Amino acid sequence: MTAALIDGKAHAAKLKARLIEETARLKAEHGLVPGLATVLVGNDPASEVYVRNKNKTAEALGFKSVHHHLAETASEAEVLDLVRALNADPSVHGILVQMPLPKQIREQAVLDVLDPAKDVDALTPTNAGLLLSGRAKLVSCTPAGMMILLKETIGAVAGLEALVIGRSLLFGKPAALLLQAANATVTMAHSKTRDLAEVCRRADILVAAIGKPEFVRGDWVKPGATVIDVGINRVPAAEGKTKLVGDVAFAEAVERAGHITPVPGGVGAMTIICLMRNTLIAAAALAGLAVPSV
Known part of the structure; x- marks a missing residue:
């Protein structure tokens, strides 16, 4: 099995086109x-x-x-x-x-x-609380991008087992809440999790966001799982150069996963365009208009 790549750049381009249309309409x-x-x-x-x-x-x-x-x-x-x-x-x-x-x-x-x-990064305590209560209009950009990629790649996540490795306020916690809101069964793993490899092997959706290059090995991935790699790590490469790698050992995981995001070009490509999406949503809300369905 060789996983299908989830092209974040292509999905970001589609969202950008919709935002251009909606911006022109609002104006x-x-x-x-x-x-x-x-x-x-x-x-x-x-x-x-x-x-x-x-x-x-x-x-x-x-x-x-x-x-x-x-x-x-x-x-x-x-x-x-x-x-x-x-x-x-x-x-x-x-x-x-x-x-x-x-x-x-x-x-x-x-x-x-x-x-x-106006908090388009969705980091204020108020927006974190609204997300927890299921009433958020503005959602942290990278987790929002992850959910768009999942929806457009595998459809509904309801009933699937999802594992989020990492519990940061910027990504891990909001990602887990968004997956729960979509009716996935969610586990959060972290540095104190016992037998992390075995926990990973149960996940239909494996999300890595821990900032450790190639930490998640290929044999940790459940065959056919969807792997979302949020890590961006710069490591030494040949001839004194450097390269970007994710938190997942891509060359190994691609042989077991059903779908996988590359690094670069995966979920990170969605972050800036989701920031723009939040800005457009905020503009409409502040003007008392209906929230655009973008």
């Missing part, structure tokens, strides 16, 4: 242009790339895109004042403060100030 029918504001503090090269890509994607969709770049030495008070100003700006519907932040700025303090209605 034509209601004069509404979704607005995304990004905030970057400092000069972390990876963060600069991520934010630049987010701004470019927003502009390509027809959004208003605003970027604020603060110095590495910016104080927590400066960042909080900026977030409050963006909360009050009616032309801004989504606010993304790029993490990680410099050590003098508490991430939780920023999230506590951020308006949950």
Whole structure:
């Protein structure tokens, strides 16, 4: 058996096309242009790339895109004042403060100030609670992307056994809640899980999000299972170069799984476009319009 690859880039392109159509409709029918504001503090090269890509994607969709770049030495008070100003700006519907932040700025303090209605990363306590209660409009972007890939690849997940390895607030916990909401039987595994390999072998859907390169071995995968690899790890390659690998030993797992996401080009490709989806949903909700079905 050789697994079918789940092409995140292709699915992201389909969602992008739908968002372009819906953005044009909102502008034509209601004069509404979704607005995304990004905030970057400092000069972390990876963060600069991520934010630049987010701004470019927003502009390509027809959004208003605003970027604020603060110095590495910016104080927590400066960042909080900026977030409050963006909360009050009616032309801004989504606010993304790029993490990680410099050590003098508490991430939780920023999230506590951020308006949950504009929290397009869905990290505020309010949006986490709404997800837990099954009433969330804004859902953490990578887990949302995972669910889109599962729906379009294998259809309904109801009744399937799903295992999420990793319990982070950014991915593991919201991913488990979304799978539960879709009526999968969900197990969460972590560093204290006993006999993890055997737990993995029971999973119809195996989701790895632990940040350890190629940690999940091929013989841990149930034959025919769907493998969602959320890991992005840079490791040494030939001739002094580096390469990206996931948390799953891909070359081994591809011989046992039914479907599998590659790294790169899998679930990670959905993250930015799902951020844009959240921004469009937030714009409609803040304008008192029906939430678009995108």
